[in-house]
């Protein structure tokens with residue numbers, strides 16, 4: 001297996017808050033990998049560093065064997081990184097179709113755009129809601145729309161920040177199936193997630209962040225059994 005993303009000695013602080021502390025991280029191409037950790041551990045900040053929305057203080061980030069550490073965000077996206085952030089990124093007043101068209105307009109035109117919109121509507125199960133304003137969709141449907149917006153122009157690497165937050169168990173399971181389908185098409189997935197049943201459904205490997213540093217990494221079984229991981233969630237581990 002080859003590494004699609006590798007991060008070496010990555011550091012980032014905002015004033016007194018360290019969000020990345022000597023992070024060494026390798027993501028194998030073709031896998032589904034979860035990133036977990038308590039609130040404020042630095043998970044979302046790590047995504048912003050990978051995407052180039054934050055500049056690291058030191059360290060390097062490589063994507064498909066190219067050093068992207070100083071590349072602009074749009075250039076990283078052009079090379080195949082896509083992201084669904086924790087904060088909602090849909091336009092609530094626009095219809096489902098308009099949201100998809102806005103997401104793909106810089107990459108696709110005419111026939112290709114129409115074909116991709118149709119394919120994504122089918123994938124997200126939103127065919128019957130195509131003219132519905134995104135803001136009146138159910139919470140789960142809004143999350144699926146946003147995943148669809150992130151994968152219409154097929155990325156190599158998909159970053160998902162808490163894709164199942166606020167979903168029912170049924171919606172969460174459905175989301176896991178959607179991610180398996182994307183992964184089956186060759187998309188590597190790195191997801192921040194709190195729901196361990198969901199982590200179990202999708203992830204081959206799990207990395208635990210704590211105070212901006214990698215605290216543990218392993219298979220889901222290894223992470224569940226790890227006594228230190230249980231402690232940091234209960235807030236009893238030392239900094």
Ligand SMILES: Nc1ncnc2c1ncn2[C@@H]1O[C@H](COP(=O)(O)OP(=O)(O)OP(=O)(O)O)[C@@H](O)[C@H]1O
Nearest residue numbers: 014017019037038039040041042043044045046086
């Ligand atoms: N731009 C910023 N300026 C200052 N501090 C920041 C900035 N971004 C994040 N932080 C701080 O860095 C820490 C890590 O935040 P981050 O959002 O990465 O955590 P997280 O692991 O995603 O948490 P959550 O599970 O709550 O989403 C927090 O203490 C946060 O307040």
Ligand SMILES: [Mg+2]
Nearest residue numbers: 043044045086
């Ligand atoms: Mg976060």
